[in-house]
Amino acid sequence: MATKQSGAIGRPxxxxxxxxxxxxxxxxWELGYEGAGLATLTEAMGISTTSMYAAFxxxxxxxxxxLERYTEGPSAYLxxxxxxxxxxxxxxxxxxxxxRATTGPTHPHGCMGVQAAxxxxxxxxxxxxxxxxxxxxxxxxxxxxxxxxxDDGDLPPQxxxxxxxxxxxxxxxxxAVQAASGVDRDELQAMADTALRVWxxx
Amino acid sequence: MATKQSGAIGRPxxxxxxxxxxxxxxxxWELGYEGAGLATLTEAMGISTTSMYAAFxxxxxxxxxxLERYTEGPSAYLxxxxxxxxxxxxxxxxxxxxxRATTGPTHPHGCMGVQAAxxxxxxxxxxxxxxxxxxxxxxxxxxxxxxxxxDDGDLPPQxxxxxxxxxxxxxxxxxAVQAASGVDRDELQAMADTALRVWxxx
DNA sequence: CTAGTTCTGTATCGATCGATACAGAACTAG
DNA sequence: CTAGTTCTGTATCGATCGATACAGAACTAG
Numbered sequence: 001m002a003t004k005q006s007g008a009i010g011r012p013x014x015x016x017x018x019x020x021x022x023x024x025x026x027x028x029w030e031l032g033y034e035g036a037g038l039a040t041l042t043e044a045m046g047i048s049t050t051s052m053y054a055a056f057x058x059x060x061x062x063x064x065x066x067l068e069r070y071t072e073g074p075s076a077y078l079x080x081x082x083x084x085x086x087x088x089x090x091x092x093x094x095x096x097x098x099x100r101a102t103t104g105p106t107h108p109h110g111c112m113g114v115q116a117a118x119x120x121x122x123x124x125x126x127x128x129x130x131x132x133x134x135x136x137x138x139x140x141x142x143x144x145x146x147x148x149x150x151d152d153g154d155l156p157p158q159x160x161x162x163x164x165x166x167x168x169x170x171x172x173x174x175x176a177v178q179a180a181s182g183v184d185r186d187e188l189q190a191m192a193d194t195a196l197r198v199w200x201x202x
Numbered sequence: 203m204a205t206k207q208s209g210a211i212g213r214p215x216x217x218x219x220x221x222x223x224x225x226x227x228x229x230x231w232e233l234g235y236e237g238a239g240l241a242t243l244t245e246a247m248g249i250s251t252t253s254m255y256a257a258f259x260x261x262x263x264x265x266x267x268x269l270e271r272y273t274e275g276p277s278a279y280l281x282x283x284x285x286x287x288x289x290x291x292x293x294x295x296x297x298x299x300x301x302r303a304t305t306g307p308t309h310p311h312g313c314m315g316v317q318a319a320x321x322x323x324x325x326x327x328x329x330x331x332x333x334x335x336x337x338x339x340x341x342x343x344x345x346x347x348x349x350x351x352x353d354d355g356d357l358p359p360q361x362x363x364x365x366x367x368x369x370x371x372x373x374x375x376x377x378a379v380q381a382a383s384g385v386d387r388d389e390l391q392a393m394a395d396t397a398l399r400v401w402x403x404x
Numbered sequence: 405c406t407a408g409t410t411c412t413g414t415a416t417c418g419a420t421c422g423a424t425a426c427a428g429a430a431c432t433a434g
Numbered sequence: 435c436t437a438g439t440t441c442t443g444t445a446t447c448g449a450t451c452g453a454t455a456c457a458g459a460a461c462t463a464g
Binding site for chain 2: 029030031032034035036037040110114115116118119120121124132135136162163164166167169170171172173174175176177178180181182183187188190191194195197198201202
Protein backbone atom coordinates (compact mmCIF):
# COMPACT_ATOMS: atom_id res chain seq x y z
CA MET A 1 0.00 0.00 0.00
CA ALA A 2 2.96 2.30 -0.50
CA THR A 3 1.17 5.08 -2.35
CA LYS A 4 2.59 8.57 -2.66
CA GLN A 5 5.94 7.16 -1.59
CA SER A 6 8.68 9.36 -3.01
CA GLY A 7 10.97 7.30 -5.16
CA ALA A 8 8.11 5.05 -6.28
CA ILE A 9 8.51 3.56 -9.71
CA GLY A 10 6.10 4.30 -12.56
CA ARG A 11 3.50 6.92 -13.24
CA PRO A 12 2.06 8.26 -10.00
CA UNK A 13 -1.63 7.91 -9.22
CA UNK A 14 -3.68 10.84 -10.37
CA UNK A 15 -6.17 10.73 -7.51
CA UNK A 16 -6.31 10.44 -3.73
CA UNK A 17 -7.03 6.81 -2.82
CA UNK A 18 -8.43 7.67 0.60
CA UNK A 19 -10.77 10.27 -0.78
CA UNK A 20 -11.96 7.93 -3.54
CA UNK A 21 -12.62 5.19 -0.98
CA UNK A 22 -14.52 7.60 1.23
CA UNK A 23 -16.78 8.49 -1.66
CA UNK A 24 -17.30 4.86 -2.60
CA UNK A 25 -18.26 4.13 1.01
CA UNK A 26 -20.93 6.81 0.90
CA UNK A 27 -22.36 5.36 -2.32
CA UNK A 28 -22.49 1.82 -0.91
CA TRP A 29 -23.99 3.17 2.30
CA GLU A 30 -26.78 4.91 0.45
CA LEU A 31 -27.50 2.50 -2.40
CA GLY A 32 -26.43 -0.88 -1.05
CA TYR A 33 -24.08 -3.32 -2.71
CA GLU A 34 -26.29 -4.30 -5.64
CA GLY A 35 -27.86 -0.88 -5.95
CA ALA A 36 -24.48 0.76 -6.41
CA GLY A 37 -23.36 0.21 -10.00
CA LEU A 38 -19.82 0.70 -11.20
CA ALA A 39 -20.89 3.73 -13.21
CA THR A 40 -22.34 5.41 -10.11
CA LEU A 41 -19.37 4.42 -7.98
CA THR A 42 -16.67 5.60 -10.36
CA GLU A 43 -18.48 8.82 -11.13
CA ALA A 44 -18.67 9.60 -7.41
CA MET A 45 -15.02 8.61 -6.99
CA GLY A 46 -14.02 10.82 -9.88
CA ILE A 47 -12.02 8.10 -11.64
CA SER A 48 -12.46 5.68 -14.53
CA THR A 49 -13.34 2.04 -14.08
CA THR A 50 -9.83 1.12 -15.16
CA SER A 51 -8.32 3.16 -12.34
CA MET A 52 -10.75 1.65 -9.86
CA TYR A 53 -9.77 -1.88 -10.86
CA ALA A 54 -6.08 -1.01 -10.72
CA ALA A 55 -6.39 0.53 -7.28
CA PHE A 56 -8.95 -1.70 -5.55
CA UNK A 57 -9.14 -5.00 -7.44
CA UNK A 58 -12.84 -5.34 -8.17
CA UNK A 59 -16.25 -4.26 -6.91
CA UNK A 60 -16.35 -6.75 -4.05
CA UNK A 61 -12.86 -5.79 -2.89
CA UNK A 62 -13.86 -2.16 -3.06
CA UNK A 63 -16.84 -2.96 -0.88
CA UNK A 64 -14.66 -4.74 1.66
CA UNK A 65 -12.35 -1.76 1.91
CA UNK A 66 -15.30 0.61 2.12
CA LEU A 67 -16.71 -1.43 5.00
CA GLU A 68 -13.36 -1.31 6.81
CA ARG A 69 -13.39 2.42 6.40
CA TYR A 70 -16.94 2.54 7.71
CA THR A 71 -15.92 0.50 10.74
CA GLU A 72 -13.08 2.84 11.56
CA GLY A 73 -15.06 5.96 10.74
CA PRO A 74 -18.81 6.28 11.28
CA SER A 75 -18.99 3.04 13.23
CA ALA A 76 -16.01 3.70 15.49
CA TYR A 77 -18.38 4.74 18.26
CA LEU A 78 -18.71 1.04 19.13
CA UNK A 79 -15.05 0.65 20.04
CA UNK A 80 -15.15 3.82 22.12
CA UNK A 81 -18.37 2.74 23.82
CA UNK A 82 -16.82 -0.53 24.97
CA UNK A 83 -14.30 1.48 26.99
CA UNK A 84 -16.96 3.07 29.16
CA UNK A 85 -16.44 2.15 32.81
CA UNK A 86 -19.86 0.59 33.41
CA UNK A 87 -22.16 -1.71 31.45
CA UNK A 88 -24.84 0.93 31.64
CA UNK A 89 -22.42 3.47 30.21
CA UNK A 90 -21.54 1.04 27.43
CA UNK A 91 -25.18 0.47 26.50
CA UNK A 92 -25.94 4.18 26.64
CA UNK A 93 -22.96 5.06 24.46
CA UNK A 94 -23.79 2.38 21.91
CA UNK A 95 -27.37 3.48 21.48
CA UNK A 96 -26.46 7.15 21.34
CA UNK A 97 -23.70 6.37 18.85
CA UNK A 98 -26.10 4.36 16.72
CA UNK A 99 -28.63 7.16 16.69
CA ARG A 100 -26.02 9.71 15.70
CA ALA A 101 -24.36 7.55 13.06
CA THR A 102 -27.63 6.67 11.36
CA THR A 103 -29.23 10.11 11.34
CA GLY A 104 -26.38 12.47 10.55
CA PRO A 105 -26.96 15.33 8.13
CA THR A 106 -23.73 14.78 6.22
CA HIS A 107 -24.17 11.14 5.23
CA PRO A 108 -26.89 8.67 4.22
CA HIS A 109 -29.42 7.74 6.88
CA GLY A 110 -29.28 4.22 8.23
CA CYS A 111 -26.35 1.91 8.90
CA MET A 112 -24.15 0.65 6.10
CA GLY A 113 -23.67 -2.62 7.97
CA VAL A 114 -27.40 -3.23 8.09
CA GLN A 115 -28.78 -1.98 4.83
CA ALA A 116 -26.03 -2.49 2.27
CA ALA A 117 -26.69 -6.19 1.67
CA UNK A 118 -29.44 -7.68 3.83
CA UNK A 119 -31.05 -9.49 0.90
CA UNK A 120 -29.16 -10.00 -2.32
CA UNK A 121 -29.04 -12.03 -5.51
CA UNK A 122 -26.29 -14.44 -6.42
CA UNK A 123 -23.70 -11.74 -7.12
CA UNK A 124 -24.04 -10.29 -3.64
CA UNK A 125 -23.54 -13.40 -1.53
CA UNK A 126 -19.97 -12.48 -0.63
CA UNK A 127 -20.78 -8.99 0.62
CA UNK A 128 -23.90 -10.25 2.40
CA UNK A 129 -21.95 -12.87 4.31
CA UNK A 130 -19.31 -10.29 5.07
CA UNK A 131 -21.94 -8.05 6.63
CA UNK A 132 -23.41 -10.92 8.64
CA UNK A 133 -19.95 -11.54 10.07
CA UNK A 134 -19.57 -7.82 10.70
CA UNK A 135 -22.81 -7.65 12.68
CA UNK A 136 -21.96 -10.82 14.60
CA UNK A 137 -18.57 -9.40 15.47
CA UNK A 138 -20.24 -6.38 17.03
CA UNK A 139 -22.46 -8.65 19.09
CA UNK A 140 -19.52 -10.73 20.30
CA UNK A 141 -17.56 -7.70 21.41
CA UNK A 142 -20.48 -6.31 23.39
CA UNK A 143 -21.10 -9.71 24.96
CA UNK A 144 -17.50 -9.99 26.09
CA UNK A 145 -17.68 -6.54 27.60
CA UNK A 146 -20.83 -7.46 29.52
CA UNK A 147 -19.25 -10.69 30.69
CA UNK A 148 -16.45 -8.62 32.13
CA UNK A 149 -19.04 -6.43 33.81
CA UNK A 150 -20.52 -9.51 35.48
CA ASP A 151 -17.07 -10.63 36.58
CA ASP A 152 -16.38 -7.17 37.96
CA GLY A 153 -19.63 -7.05 39.89
CA ASP A 154 -20.86 -4.15 37.78
CA LEU A 155 -23.72 -6.35 36.55
CA PRO A 156 -25.50 -8.74 38.95
CA PRO A 157 -24.18 -12.32 38.91
CA GLN A 158 -27.40 -13.73 37.43
CA UNK A 159 -27.26 -11.31 34.46
CA UNK A 160 -26.88 -13.04 31.10
CA UNK A 161 -24.23 -11.21 29.00
CA UNK A 162 -25.37 -12.84 25.78
CA UNK A 163 -28.99 -11.85 26.34
CA UNK A 164 -28.08 -8.28 27.24
CA UNK A 165 -25.80 -7.95 24.23
CA UNK A 166 -28.57 -9.34 22.05
CA UNK A 167 -30.95 -6.77 23.47
CA UNK A 168 -28.60 -3.89 22.75
CA UNK A 169 -27.89 -5.21 19.25
CA UNK A 170 -31.61 -5.52 18.56
CA UNK A 171 -32.21 -1.92 19.53
CA UNK A 172 -29.21 -0.79 17.49
CA UNK A 173 -30.31 -2.56 14.31
CA UNK A 174 -33.90 -1.43 14.84
CA UNK A 175 -32.66 2.14 15.09
CA ALA A 176 -30.78 1.69 11.82
CA VAL A 177 -33.85 0.43 9.97
CA GLN A 178 -35.98 3.29 11.19
CA ALA A 179 -33.34 5.88 10.42
CA ALA A 180 -33.36 4.54 6.86
CA SER A 181 -37.12 5.05 6.85
CA GLY A 182 -36.71 8.70 7.70
CA VAL A 183 -37.42 8.70 11.45
CA ASP A 184 -35.52 11.65 12.86
CA ARG A 185 -32.74 11.78 15.40
CA ASP A 186 -34.68 13.28 18.30
CA GLU A 187 -37.37 10.66 18.18
CA LEU A 188 -34.90 7.80 18.03
CA GLN A 189 -32.85 9.27 20.87
CA ALA A 190 -36.01 9.64 22.99
CA MET A 191 -36.81 6.01 22.27
CA ALA A 192 -33.31 4.96 23.29
CA ASP A 193 -33.60 6.97 26.51
CA THR A 194 -36.86 5.24 27.27
CA ALA A 195 -35.37 1.81 26.71
CA LEU A 196 -32.40 2.60 28.94
CA ARG A 197 -34.55 3.81 31.81
CA VAL A 198 -34.50 0.24 33.04
CA TRP A 199 -31.06 -1.30 33.22
CA UNK A 200 -30.30 -4.13 33.17
CA UNK A 201 -33.68 -5.19 31.80
CA UNK A 202 -33.43 -8.78 33.04
CA MET B 203 -59.39 -10.26 -11.10
CA ALA B 204 -62.06 -12.62 -12.38
CA THR B 205 -59.86 -15.65 -12.96
CA LYS B 206 -61.19 -19.17 -13.25
CA GLN B 207 -64.62 -17.68 -13.86
CA SER B 208 -66.68 -20.15 -15.88
CA GLY B 209 -67.88 -18.51 -19.07
CA ALA B 210 -64.71 -16.36 -19.34
CA ILE B 211 -63.75 -15.45 -22.88
CA GLY B 212 -60.45 -16.53 -24.40
CA ARG B 213 -57.86 -19.15 -23.58
CA PRO B 214 -57.85 -19.90 -19.86
CA UNK B 215 -54.75 -19.33 -17.76
CA UNK B 216 -52.53 -22.34 -17.58
CA UNK B 217 -51.33 -21.71 -14.02
CA UNK B 218 -52.65 -20.81 -10.58
CA UNK B 219 -52.24 -17.07 -10.04
CA UNK B 220 -52.28 -17.35 -6.25
CA UNK B 221 -49.67 -20.04 -6.20
CA UNK B 222 -47.45 -18.12 -8.60
CA UNK B 223 -47.74 -15.00 -6.45
CA UNK B 224 -46.92 -16.97 -3.32
CA UNK B 225 -43.74 -18.24 -4.94
CA UNK B 226 -42.79 -14.79 -6.16
CA UNK B 227 -43.27 -13.48 -2.62
CA UNK B 228 -40.85 -16.05 -1.27
CA UNK B 229 -38.25 -15.07 -3.87
CA UNK B 230 -38.56 -11.35 -3.09
CA TRP B 231 -38.46 -12.15 0.62
CA GLU B 232 -35.22 -14.05 0.27
CA LEU B 233 -33.39 -12.10 -2.42
CA GLY B 234 -34.79 -8.58 -2.12
CA TYR B 235 -36.23 -6.50 -4.92
CA GLU B 236 -33.05 -5.92 -6.88
CA GLY B 237 -31.59 -9.30 -6.02
CA ALA B 238 -34.59 -11.09 -7.49
CA GLY B 239 -34.19 -11.13 -11.27
CA LEU B 240 -37.01 -11.90 -13.67
CA ALA B 241 -35.34 -15.18 -14.61
CA THR B 242 -35.26 -16.33 -10.97
CA LEU B 243 -38.78 -15.11 -10.33
CA THR B 244 -40.39 -16.72 -13.36
CA GLU B 245 -38.53 -19.97 -12.85
CA ALA B 246 -39.81 -20.15 -9.28
CA MET B 247 -43.30 -19.22 -10.44
CA GLY B 248 -43.18 -21.89 -13.14
CA ILE B 249 -44.25 -19.53 -15.93
CA SER B 250 -42.67 -17.58 -18.77
CA THR B 251 -41.91 -13.88 -18.58
CA THR B 252 -44.70 -13.27 -21.07
CA SER B 253 -47.23 -14.88 -18.76
CA MET B 254 -45.91 -12.95 -15.79
CA TYR B 255 -46.32 -9.64 -17.64
CA ALA B 256 -49.80 -10.59 -18.80
CA ALA B 257 -50.90 -11.57 -15.30
CA PHE B 258 -49.14 -9.02 -13.08
CA UNK B 259 -48.12 -6.05 -15.23
CA UNK B 260 -44.42 -5.72 -14.53
CA UNK B 261 -41.80 -6.47 -11.90
CA UNK B 262 -42.74 -3.57 -9.64
CA UNK B 263 -46.44 -4.46 -9.77
CA UNK B 264 -45.56 -8.05 -9.00
CA UNK B 265 -43.63 -6.82 -5.98
CA UNK B 266 -46.59 -4.75 -4.78
CA UNK B 267 -48.89 -7.73 -4.98
CA UNK B 268 -46.32 -9.94 -3.28
CA LEU B 269 -46.07 -7.41 -0.44
CA GLU B 270 -49.86 -7.38 -0.07
CA ARG B 271 -49.79 -11.12 0.16
CA TYR B 272 -47.02 -10.91 2.73
CA THR B 273 -49.07 -8.47 4.78
CA GLU B 274 -52.09 -10.74 4.78
CA GLY B 275 -50.04 -13.90 5.29
CA PRO B 276 -46.80 -14.00 7.27
CA SER B 277 -47.28 -10.48 8.60
CA ALA B 278 -50.92 -10.88 9.64
CA TYR B 279 -49.82 -11.40 13.24
CA LEU B 280 -49.72 -7.62 13.58
CA UNK B 281 -53.45 -7.19 12.94
CA UNK B 282 -54.25 -9.99 15.36
CA UNK B 283 -51.90 -8.57 17.98
CA UNK B 284 -53.67 -5.21 17.93
CA UNK B 285 -56.84 -6.96 19.10
CA UNK B 286 -55.27 -8.11 22.35
CA UNK B 287 -57.13 -6.66 25.34
CA UNK B 288 -54.14 -4.91 26.95
CA UNK B 289 -51.20 -2.86 25.69
CA UNK B 290 -48.88 -5.38 27.30
CA UNK B 291 -50.65 -8.16 25.46
CA UNK B 292 -50.30 -6.22 22.22
CA UNK B 293 -46.58 -5.69 22.69
CA UNK B 294 -46.05 -9.32 23.68
CA UNK B 295 -47.99 -10.62 20.69
CA UNK B 296 -46.16 -8.33 18.27
CA UNK B 297 -42.72 -9.39 19.42
CA UNK B 298 -43.62 -13.06 19.51
CA UNK B 299 -45.19 -12.75 16.07
CA UNK B 300 -42.09 -11.01 14.74
CA UNK B 301 -39.84 -13.71 16.13
CA ARG B 302 -41.95 -16.47 14.62
CA ALA B 303 -42.41 -14.78 11.24
CA THR B 304 -38.71 -14.08 10.81
CA THR B 305 -37.32 -17.44 11.94
CA GLY B 306 -39.74 -19.98 10.48
CA PRO B 307 -38.32 -23.16 8.95
CA THR B 308 -40.57 -23.01 5.87
CA HIS B 309 -39.66 -19.55 4.56
CA PRO B 310 -36.69 -17.19 4.33
CA HIS B 311 -35.37 -15.78 7.59
CA GLY B 312 -35.91 -12.11 8.20
CA CYS B 313 -38.79 -9.80 7.34
CA MET B 314 -39.70 -9.07 3.75
CA GLY B 315 -40.77 -5.56 4.76
CA VAL B 316 -37.35 -4.82 6.21
CA GLN B 317 -34.87 -6.51 3.97
CA ALA B 318 -36.42 -6.49 0.51
CA ALA B 319 -35.46 -2.92 -0.36
CA UNK B 320 -33.70 -1.02 2.43
CA UNK B 321 -31.04 0.35 0.12
CA UNK B 322 -31.52 0.30 -3.62
CA UNK B 323 -30.33 1.81 -6.89
CA UNK B 324 -32.45 3.99 -9.12
CA UNK B 325 -34.67 1.17 -10.36
CA UNK B 326 -35.73 0.23 -6.85
CA UNK B 327 -36.92 3.61 -5.59
CA UNK B 328 -40.59 2.72 -6.02
CA UNK B 329 -40.41 -0.50 -4.02
CA UNK B 330 -38.19 1.11 -1.40
CA UNK B 331 -40.64 3.93 -0.82
CA UNK B 332 -43.45 1.41 -0.75
CA UNK B 333 -41.68 -0.46 2.05
CA UNK B 334 -41.01 2.73 3.98
CA UNK B 335 -44.73 3.44 3.86
CA UNK B 336 -45.43 -0.15 4.86
CA UNK B 337 -43.23 0.11 7.94
CA UNK B 338 -44.64 3.49 8.86
CA UNK B 339 -48.14 2.13 8.58
CA UNK B 340 -47.30 -0.55 11.13
CA UNK B 341 -45.97 2.07 13.49
CA UNK B 342 -49.08 4.22 13.13
CA UNK B 343 -51.42 1.34 13.87
CA UNK B 344 -49.53 0.38 17.01
CA UNK B 345 -49.44 3.99 18.15
CA UNK B 346 -53.18 4.32 17.75
CA UNK B 347 -53.72 1.16 19.73
CA UNK B 348 -51.51 2.46 22.53
CA UNK B 349 -53.32 5.80 22.49
CA UNK B 350 -56.54 3.89 23.05
CA UNK B 351 -54.85 2.06 25.91
CA UNK B 352 -54.03 5.40 27.52
CA ASP B 353 -57.61 6.58 27.00
CA ASP B 354 -58.88 3.35 28.55
CA GLY B 355 -56.61 3.62 31.56
CA ASP B 356 -54.75 0.47 30.57
CA LEU B 357 -51.59 2.56 30.21
CA PRO B 358 -50.79 5.34 32.71
CA PRO B 359 -51.89 8.84 31.61
CA GLN B 360 -48.31 10.09 31.29
CA UNK B 361 -47.38 7.24 28.91
CA UNK B 362 -46.37 8.41 25.43
CA UNK B 363 -48.06 6.19 22.81
CA UNK B 364 -45.72 7.34 20.05
CA UNK B 365 -42.62 6.55 22.09
CA UNK B 366 -43.91 3.15 23.12
CA UNK B 367 -44.87 2.28 19.56
CA UNK B 368 -41.43 3.39 18.44
CA UNK B 369 -39.87 1.16 21.04
CA UNK B 370 -41.85 -1.88 19.92
CA UNK B 371 -41.12 -1.14 16.26
CA UNK B 372 -37.41 -0.81 17.01
CA UNK B 373 -37.33 -4.20 18.67
CA UNK B 374 -39.36 -5.73 15.85
CA UNK B 375 -37.07 -4.45 13.10
CA UNK B 376 -34.01 -5.35 15.13
CA UNK B 377 -35.35 -8.88 15.43
CA ALA B 378 -35.82 -8.99 11.67
CA VAL B 379 -32.24 -7.95 10.99
CA GLN B 380 -30.83 -10.53 13.35
CA ALA B 381 -33.04 -13.29 12.03
CA ALA B 382 -31.62 -12.51 8.60
CA SER B 383 -28.15 -12.90 10.12
CA GLY B 384 -28.96 -16.39 11.29
CA VAL B 385 -29.76 -15.79 14.98
CA ASP B 386 -32.16 -18.54 15.98
CA ARG B 387 -35.71 -18.37 17.24
CA ASP B 388 -35.08 -19.32 20.86
CA GLU B 389 -32.46 -16.69 21.39
CA LEU B 390 -34.60 -13.95 19.86
CA GLN B 391 -37.62 -15.03 21.89
CA ALA B 392 -35.54 -14.98 25.08
CA MET B 393 -34.39 -11.48 24.17
CA ALA B 394 -38.00 -10.39 23.60
CA ASP B 395 -39.03 -11.86 26.95
CA THR B 396 -36.24 -9.93 28.62
CA ALA B 397 -37.29 -6.68 27.01
CA LEU B 398 -40.92 -7.20 28.01
CA ARG B 399 -40.09 -7.90 31.63
CA VAL B 400 -40.50 -4.19 32.20
CA TRP B 401 -43.68 -2.75 30.78
CA UNK B 402 -44.28 0.03 30.01
CA UNK B 403 -40.59 0.96 29.91
CA UNK B 404 -41.19 4.68 30.40
C1' DC C 405 18.82 10.13 -24.00
C1' DT C 406 16.71 4.77 -23.36
C1' DA C 407 14.56 1.06 -20.76
C1' DG C 408 11.36 -0.28 -17.52
C1' DT C 409 7.24 0.43 -14.79
C1' DT C 410 2.69 2.06 -13.54
C1' DC C 411 -1.33 4.72 -14.28
C1' DT C 412 -5.04 6.69 -17.41
C1' DG C 413 -8.62 7.02 -21.24
C1' DT C 414 -11.03 5.00 -24.78
C1' DA C 415 -13.39 1.51 -26.51
C1' DT C 416 -15.52 -2.58 -25.94
C1' DC C 417 -16.33 -7.33 -24.13
C1' DG C 418 -19.91 -11.16 -22.97
C1' DA C 419 -23.62 -11.64 -19.64
C1' DT C 420 -27.62 -10.30 -17.68
C1' DC C 421 -31.18 -6.78 -16.83
C1' DG C 422 -36.37 -5.82 -17.51
C1' DA C 423 -39.43 -5.91 -21.21
C1' DT C 424 -41.83 -6.92 -25.68
C1' DA C 425 -43.11 -8.63 -30.74
C1' DC C 426 -45.23 -12.10 -32.88
C1' DA C 427 -47.11 -16.44 -34.22
C1' DG C 428 -49.80 -20.00 -32.74
C1' DA C 429 -52.62 -22.48 -29.19
C1' DA C 430 -56.91 -22.69 -26.59
C1' DC C 431 -60.90 -21.15 -25.32
C1' DT C 432 -66.28 -18.86 -26.00
C1' DA C 433 -70.03 -17.10 -28.80
C1' DG C 434 -72.80 -17.59 -32.54
C1' DC D 435 -67.84 -24.44 -38.93
C1' DT D 436 -65.95 -18.97 -38.32
C1' DA D 437 -64.89 -14.83 -35.68
C1' DG D 438 -63.21 -12.90 -31.66
C1' DT D 439 -60.50 -13.05 -27.45
C1' DT D 440 -56.86 -14.33 -24.29
C1' DC D 441 -52.95 -16.97 -22.99
C1' DT D 442 -48.39 -19.29 -24.08
C1' DG D 443 -43.62 -20.08 -26.13
C1' DT D 444 -39.97 -18.56 -28.73
C1' DA D 445 -37.04 -15.30 -29.93
C1' DT D 446 -35.16 -11.10 -29.23
C1' DC D 447 -34.97 -6.10 -28.00
C1' DG D 448 -32.00 -2.01 -26.17
C1' DA D 449 -29.86 -0.89 -21.79
C1' DT D 450 -26.97 -1.81 -18.23
C1' DC D 451 -24.12 -5.04 -15.56
C1' DG D 452 -19.11 -5.93 -14.01
C1' DA D 453 -14.86 -6.31 -16.19
C1' DT D 454 -10.88 -5.94 -19.50
C1' DA D 455 -7.67 -5.02 -23.85
C1' DC D 456 -4.76 -1.87 -25.48
C1' DA D 457 -2.34 2.25 -26.64
C1' DG D 458 -0.33 6.11 -24.82
C1' DA D 459 0.94 9.23 -20.89
C1' DA D 460 3.88 9.98 -16.89
C1' DC D 461 7.01 8.76 -13.94
C1' DT D 462 12.16 6.56 -12.08
C1' DA D 463 16.66 4.50 -12.84
C1' DG D 464 20.67 4.51 -15.21
